[in-house]
Each structure stands twice: as structure tokens, then as C-alpha cells.
Amino acid sequence: MGAITKRKKNLALVYIVWGYIIWSLVPVVIAVIYSFNNGRSRTVWQGFSLRWWFTDPYASVFRNPETRNAITNSLVLAVATLFVVTPLGITLAIGSQRLRGRGGKVVQGLTSTPLITPEIVIGAALLITFTRLFTAVPLGFAAQLLGNVTFSLASVVVIVRARLVSIGPSFEEAARDLGASRWQALRFVLLPMLWPSIMASLVVVFATVIDDFVITSFLSAGVGSETVPLRIYSSVKGGATPALNALATLLVLTSFTVLIIGLFGLSTWRKRHGERGGLRAALADVTQLDS
């Protein structure tokens, strides 16, 4: 095959890649643009305005009481999940990576299964559990918190465990040789080195929970525990105004803000600690791509 046909073939690939990128992003960009529509339509442009964001006293995202309630619920749920799942996930990652024998295998199997179980199965199983077995847990915030922790625990374990593997045992062994107790080696040597993976899991879990629809919806108890995705879902089905687009845009902006802060934090940390830095390594931390 000559050089020219080869370039032609690559050119076809280039078109596919850019075509895909346009296809995957342009509809979302259009939806964002229509959140600034001056009319009630989400499909016909009637001039620019901020009415669905701020100015409309009843319908705008930041002034509608139900929408504000959903935003608060989403943030509270995400932060609460982080507080529970982070310590739980870090200890489970360390424990499951170092346990040997059959016990270790069982624990590893148990931690990796939720990651590949469809959300509807987890949501349905927890709904049945909280309504018929653990009836002390009321549907709503408590059930949603327990459900989201269960679902996101596996991703924390995966991220932290990958870091544990790349660190290896030698630093702790060196600390022990120099007189540190096992606990001191964990606390002062291993834990600081785990920081990038902890930061990455904070970002990933926050984004997962704030975007979660299925589990949060199965375990919700009406308007009082409605989160932003639930509100978006129920409004898409009704005839909604561009305030819906604005709310969805806000959700996307929130996860991107967290992602960018996380990436920035990660690359600064790496630079300061003399690890290979840059956006690429930080992206790899967050997406679990070892490139």
C-alpha cells in the first residue's frame, strides 16, 4: 500500500473521529443555548434572555422553590455520600489488596460485583429491602444515602487499589526498617502517597452521585427527596420550559467544575511531589486510563 492511500485511509479515520465528536457534543451545546431562550419553547429560538436562569420569579432555576429544594437535596446527598464512602472505600481497598488466601478472594469478588451490576438491579433490590426487611430505614434521604454509598463504594476501591499497586510495598518497608511502627508507616508514609487516588475518587463519586438517577429514584419518597436528575426526568415527560434546559446545564456545570478543580489539584500535587505531572496523568487518575 502506497503512502498516498495510507494517508487517505487515515483521513477517513480522522473524519470519523471528528464526526463523532461533533455528534456527541453539538446536541448538548444546543440544549445549553436554548436555556437562554426568551420564549417558552425549548425548540424555537425567540431571542436571548436570562429569564429561565434568574429573572422569572416563579419558573427560573434559582427562584423556583421546588427546583431550589432539588438542588439542595442533590448537594446534600453527594456530600454526605462522600463522607461515608471515602473512609469506607480506602480501608476496604487496603484490606482487600493485602488479604491473602480465600478470604481475600471473596472480598475482592464482593467489591468488584456492584461495579458491573446494572443500577436497576441494585435499586430494585434495595427498594425491596428497605420496604420489607430493614423497614427502620425510611425511603428518602436515608435510603438514598445508603444506596449511593453501596453503588459508589466499588469505584473508590478500584481507584485506590490501583494506586496501592503502583506504590508497591517498598516505601512502607523502608519506614519500618527505620523504626516506624506499622501504624506510623500507614499513617505517615502510605496515606500521604494515596492522596491523588483519594482526590480522584472524591471527584468521581461526587459526579456519580450528583448525576445518579436510577438508584436515587427507586429510593426516593416523593417531592421531599427529589434531586436534580429526578426533577429533570419528570419534567422532560411533561411540557417543560427552557428552565429545564437551564437546570440540566447547571448539573453539567457542577460536575465540570468539580472535575476541573480535581484535575487542577491532581496535577499540582503531582508536580509538587516530583511525579510525572500534567493534565494527562491527572486525566488518567480520574478516568482510570493508564496511558
Next chain:
Amino acid sequence: MKSSPRLWAGFAIPGTAWLLILFAIPFYAVACVAFGTIDPIFRDAVPQWNPIAWDFTQAQQVFTSLTTGPLRNVAVRTIAYVICAMTLCFIIGFPIAYFLARHAGKRKLLLLVLIIVPFWVNYLMRMLAWVNLLSNDGLFTRFMRIFGVNYNWLDGSPITVVLGLVYGYIPFLILPLYATLERLDWRLIDAARDLGANSRQAFRLVTVPMSKAGLVAAGILIALPMFGDYYTNDLLSRSPSTEMIGNQIDFFLNASTQPQNGALLVIALSMFLLLLMSFYLRSTRQQSRETTR
């Protein structure tokens, strides 16, 4: 490190206990509802906590319904939609992952970032975007009318649902595919070319076999959530003519008075997916063996 198994067990206990209580036991609870009985007066499901006394009459009914009865269409449709969507995902996703891994050059980081972006855009937002475009006076519908295509996209169209699934899940395929292809030893492909294979032969005889485990794993990784999907369908079609198994589970558990059927369908779906999962675990294990070799 091996010297203190008790300490490491202590580390593993809280998380393991959490998963036992809130992941393993819930499956048992589903089974107890599924194989329980129905209250004769209130028609509500009465869970049977004792496995010895499990009653399988309703299970048999649901199973018959799934294989020969009214739920058969739903089951067949679910499998057909997932297969169509998966095939399209691979047709679109593989060249992209291949290009990123092999030919992206200087633009790699930029392209990678652009391809990761949809990952971080809420799924509902991405569906909402298409609901807007495909509605009766939406931009896409109006655009297609220029070409004389006057199609009611959002009214129970299987095409819309399958394309919606593709749009929704393809980012989750491209990244693992890219990771697999990135790890390949491309020198072997170059060697095949040097030894006389043409590019198609090298692709078929070297690239594909070497990345097979990764391809299977990536495919199953998106097949699993697709089989349990109900919201894509609900947002883009809302018609009984495109219902998938997830819609039935959602209906029975959240909107009907027959939670037992919902529990039974959850069990049926889980059993089916368990098969796929064991494939997945086997191919990831094979993959990690190949990379550590």
C-alpha cells in the same frame, strides 16, 4: 506485608460488612419476595423468609410469560435492541479508539479530552438534548423535513430508542477499547507487515486476536447497563411498543400493585446477566494474564 493478616482483615471488615448487608442481603430479600406469596385480601406480596418454604408457582407463571406469553415480546425486544445498539457502538467506536491509540499523534491529548467530555455530561442532559432536537418542531426534525423526511421520532420509534442507546452508552465503550488498543504491542503488527501480511491480514490475524479479550470485556461492560436500561426508552419513546425489560421492572415495582412480578423479573434479569458477567470476569482475567506475561 504478609505478616499481619489480622490487621488487613480489620481494614477489610467495615466495607465488606457494608456490602454484605446492603448488596448481598438485598438479593436474598428480592428472592424472598419473588418466591413468597400474595396476601389474599390486600393483594400485596408477602415475603417468605424461609428458603425451604419458597413457593415457585408465580415464578413459573412469569417464566412461561417470558418464554411463550405476553412478556416474550419484551424479552426478545430487549435482546434485539441491545444487540443492534452494541453492533452500532462497535462500528462507530472501534475506528475511533483505533485512531486514538495508533494515529492520533500530537492531537492525542486534545482528542482524548473531547472524547472524555460526554462521560461527564449527565446522561439525562444528553437525552434531553435529543428530545429537544427530535420533537415536532425540533431543529433536527425541521432539518430532515428539508429532505422530505417527515418522521415522528418521539412516538414509539424503535430507531430512536436504539440510536438513543448508542448515543448514551458509546462513550463507555470507546474508553476501554482505547485502553485495550493502547496496550497492544504494535511492533508485532509491524512485524506481521514486514513478513508479508497486507494491512487487512495483519488486522485480522494479529490485531484482533491480540485485543479480543479486551474487546469482549468492553462490549459486556456496556451490554450490562443496556439490558437494565429503562429511562432511555421512557424519555425517547414512552410507548408500550418499544418497552424493554427494565421498563417492566420499573412498572411492577414503582407503579403497580404486583411487586412480586417485579422481583421475579429482577431475578430473571440477574440470572441472564450473571452469564455475561462470568464471561466478563473470565476475559478480564485472561487480559491481565496476557499483559503481565
